[in-house]
Amino acid sequence: MVRETVLRVRYSEIDAQGHVNNANYLSYFEVGRVEWLRDAGHSYREMEERGYGFVVVEALVRYRRAAYFDDELKIRTEISDLSRASVQFAYEVLREDGLVATGHTRHAYVDLASGKPIRMPKELDLLGSG
Template structure:
C-alpha cells in the first residue's frame, strides 16, 4: 500500500467545539489536523500505534493555522490532508478544511521523529520512508 497524495476526512462540528459566539474555537483546528494525520497514515498502511510499538514517536514541533471563514455547530466539513515534505528526521503535513467546497481554514504542521524511550531525535524509520516514497510492498 502506498501513501495517498491527499486523504479526505468528513466530520461535523460538535457543539462543544464552538465558543460563546457559536464559532469553532481556533484551538480545535489543531485537533482536526491531528485527526487528518492519523487517517492519512492509516490510508498509507501505517499507524501511530505500530510506530510507537517499534519505539518511535512523531512530535509536533511547529504548527500553523490560517483562518479564512467561520465554521459553526453542525457544519459538515471536509478535511484534506497531504504530506507536503519529508526528510531524514522530520516531515510536514498540509491541511485544508472545507465547507461546501469553500475553504474555511488551512494549516501546516512539522513533525520530528523521536525515540520514545529516550525522547531523543531519531531518523524516520525505514518502513515509514519506504511507504512515503512508494517503494514499500
C-alpha cells in the same frame, strides 16, 4: 497522496461567539493526519509499539471563515515536505461553500524511550506512501 476525511462540528467545539474555537483546528488536523497515515498503511499505535513516534515541532493555522455547530467539514491532508528527520503535513478545511482554514504541522521523528530525535525509520517509508 491526498486524503480527505469528513467530520461534523460538535457542540462542544464552539465558543461563546457560536463558531468553532480556533484551537479545535489543530485537533481537526490531527484527525486528518491519523487517517492519512492509516491510508498509507501506518498507524500511530504501530509506530509506538516499535518504539518511535512523531512530536509536533511547528504548527500553523490560517483562518479564512468561521465554521459552526453541525457544519460538515472536509479535511484534506497531504505531505508537503519530507526529510530524513521530519515530515510536514499540509491541511485544508473545507465546507461546501468554500475554504474555512489552511495550515500545516511539522513533526520530528523521535525515539520514545529516550525522547531524542532519530532519522525516519526505514519501515515508515513515507516517501513510498505519499
